[in-house]
Amino acid sequence: MSQQLGGQPILILKEGSSRTRGRDAQSINIAAAKAVAAAVRTTLGPKGMDKMLVDTIGDVVITNDGVTILKEMDIEHPAAKMMVEVAKTQDDEVGDGTTTSVVVAGELLKRAEDLLEQDVHPTVIAHGYRMAADKAIEIVKDLAIDVKPNDADILLKIAGTAMTGKGAEASKDKLCDLIVRAVTMVAEEDGTVDLDFIKVEKKVGGSIEDSGIVEGVLIDKERVHPAMPKKVDNAKILLLNAAVEFKKTEVDAEINITSPDQLQMFLDEEERMIRGIVDKIIASGANVLFCQKGIDDIAQHYLAKAGIFATRRVKKSDMEKLSRATGATLISSIDAISPEELGFAGIVEERKVSGEDMTFVEQCKNPKAVSIIIKGGTEHVVDELDRAIEDALRVVEVALRDKKFVAGGGSPEVELSLRLREYAATVGGRAQLAIEAFASALEIIPRTLAENAGLDPIDILVDLRAAHEKGQKTAGLDVNTGKAGDMLAQGVVEPLRVKTQAISSAAEAAVMILRIDDVIASSKSAGPSPEEMAAMGGGMGGMGMPPM
Ligand SMILES: Nc1ncnc2c1ncn2[C@@H]1O[C@H](COP(=O)(O)OP(=O)(O)O)[C@@H](O)[C@H]1O
Numbered sequence: 001m002s003q004q005l006g007g008q009p010i011l012i013l014k015e016g017s018s019r020t021r022g023r024d025a026q027s028i029n030i031a032a033a034k035a036v037a038a039a040v041r042t043t044l045g046p047k048g049m050d051k052m053l054v055d056t057i058g059d060v061v062i063t064n065d066g067v068t069i070l071k072e073m074d075i076e077h078p079a080a081k082m083m084v085e086v087a088k089t090q091d092d093e094v095g096d097g098t099t100t101s102v103v104v105a106g107e108l109l110k111r112a113e114d115l116l117e118q119d120v121h122p123t124v125i126a127h128g129y130r131m132a133a134d135k136a137i138e139i140v141k142d143l144a145i146d147v148k149p150n151d152a153d154i155l156l157k158i159a160g161t162a163m164t165g166k167g168a169e170a171s172k173d174k175l176c177d178l179i180v181r182a183v184t185m186v187a188e189e190d191g192t193v194d195l196d197f198i199k200v201e202k203k204v205g206g207s208i209e210d211s212g213i214v215e216g217v218l219i220d221k222e223r224v225h226p227a228m229p230k231k232v233d234n235a236k237i238l239l240l241n242a243a244v245e246f247k248k249t250e251v252d253a254e255i256n257i258t259s260p261d262q263l264q265m266f267l268d269e270e271e272r273m274i275r276g277i278v279d280k281i282i283a284s285g286a287n288v289l290f291c292q293k294g295i296d297d298i299a300q301h302y303l304a305k306a307g308i309f310a311t312r313r314v315k316k317s318d319m320e321k322l323s324r325a326t327g328a329t330l331i332s333s334i335d336a337i338s339p340e341e342l343g344f345a346g347i348v349e350e351r352k353v354s355g356e357d358m359t360f361v362e363q364c365k366n367p368k369a370v371s372i373i374i375k376g377g378t379e380h381v382v383d384e385l386d387r388a389i390e391d392a393l394r395v396v397e398v399a400l401r402d403k404k405f406v407a408g409g410g411s412p413e414v415e416l417s418l419r420l421r422e423y424a425a426t427v428g429g430r431a432q433l434a435i436e437a438f439a440s441a442l443e444i445i446p447r448t449l450a451e452n453a454g455l456d457p458i459d460i461l462v463d464l465r466a467a468h469e470k471g472q473k474t475a476g477l478d479v480n481t482g483k484a485g486d487m488l489a490q491g492v493v494e495p496l497r498v499k500t501q502a503i504s505s506a507a508e509a510a511v512m513i514l515r516i517d518d519v520i521a522s523s524k525s526a527g528p529s530p531e532e533m534a535a536m537g538g539g540m541g542g543m544g545m546p547p548m
């Protein structure tokens with residue numbers, strides 16, 4: 001890396017650094033980003049395929065979920081990493097539409113490359129893309145339809161669309177019903193939903209059909225002692241984040257015991273202390289104890305004797321859910337135990353789920369706490385179901401919050417493409433070319449949906465464009481007939497935000513990648529290591545560079 005100054009090269013970068021500039025840099029970045037889009041493209045839509053990802057220790061994940069695939073892949077290239085960020089942002093913001101956003105970003109870059117080839121300057125393309133994205137969001141908002149309050153039907157369809165193609169197909173209706181019931185139970189008057197109230201508990205064993213909903217909190221723990229009651233009615237619940245054990249000395253102390261009497265005294269003292277703790281618990285009136293730490297044998301014995309149901313080593317997230325559901329305070333010291341801190345549930349009971357004991361906390365003080373148990377034949381099935389349910393919960397939540405949805409199946413993309421072309425004509429100049437490229441890029445969604453369903457993408461696009469030109473704004477790809485169909489009538493619907501977010505994050509990433517014309521990579525990975533440099537006689541690369 002050098003500049004000539006009177007024949008003398010000036011090195012400004014460390015030896016081993018690499019630098020790519022201009023069109024080369026753009027081409028490489030675009031190629032990397034396109035490769036990411038190509039990697040997830042085949043998973044898009046109801047007929048999308050799955051990917052099997054195997055990590056370095058041989059763990060296998062089978063999934064159809066864009067963001068999961070990209071997170072699991074060990075992506076190195078910086079431009080490719082920016083595409084992964086697109087999927088992550090989409091996932092954080094709406095929970096669905098991750099593949100869509102990445103595929104659109106890839107196509108925007110591909111179209112930009114054609115324009116670069118025609119000598120359209122990257123800043124002009126970037127500007128046109130920004131204008132197009134703003135316009136597209138405006139148009140899609142205009143296409144959106146209101147979610148009416150208490151319209152469970154539309155929520156079921158939104159959940160169903162998010163779940164299609166995710167290995168949950170056979171039991172989709174059942175799962176959608178669970179999801180919508182759970183969300184509506186948790187929803188506030190104004191439509192806001194705190195998904196933290198919904199606990200999804202996975203269990204391997206049984207079939208998807210055995211999945212169910214519990215009005216309350218489900219904890220994957222059994223009671224610590226068989227002599228404890230299996231079921232407690234009118235449960236007064238204590239949530240304790242402190243060990244019910246003999247306190248170990250803080251400093252390393254040695255206790256010298258010289259006679260059996262002394263040992264007995266020591267043991268008696270230990271027992272007396274634990275009794276003290278248990279008595280405190282009993283005195284508070286608690287009949288159920290969830291402990292985040294351990295409960296030792298002696299304590300278990302006394303708790304059982306007092307008829308208290310106790311579980312130990314409960315996860316922190318579960319403790320928080322229990323606190324919200326039952327109204328109990330999370331107590332972190334034994335001294336703080338008091339009747340005022342207890343929570344309430346109508347029933348606490350240990351029951352078997354797929355052969356394993358779990359604790360059900362039902363009829364909670366706060367009825368806005370629900371759990372969904374999902375069951376499936378194998379771990380892979382359950383994991384993918386969990387991801388599908390996660391997506392569906394999120395879209396239902398978003399739809400309730402924004403109260404807007406659009407038809408899916410490629411219909412908004414075709415409509416946007418048509419309207420953006422009309423808009424481009426009013427803009428004129430070189431920006432027009434970029435807006436037209438943006439318009440064409442959006443058609444990648446219906447094209448890919450068609451390809452993945454084994455249909456001819458050209459035929460479908462012609463069909464869809466014709467339908468939209470006739471004013472059928474919700475015409476999308478009916479994967480069963482292979483023709484244009486009314487997505488609204490077929491119940492293929494998505495929250496508005498899935499589309500607006502996908503458009504804006506795809507456009508932002510494409511613009512960001514396009515504007516890069518110089519990639520300077522430090523020698524960290526490529527060049528020789530400091531040890532190698534030392535072996536080479538030290539600091540050769542630094543020649544001509546003043547010490548900083
Ligand atoms: N039954 C269906 N018919 C046609 N298109 C569908 C259907 N269900 C979902 N889609 C479309 O599939 C796309 C989403 O596919 P998906 O694999 O979930 O990817 P993403 O990660 O982008 O959500 C959306 O465009 C959606 O409208």
Ligand SMILES: [Mg+2]
Nearest residue numbers: 096097162391
């Ligand atoms: Mg999806």
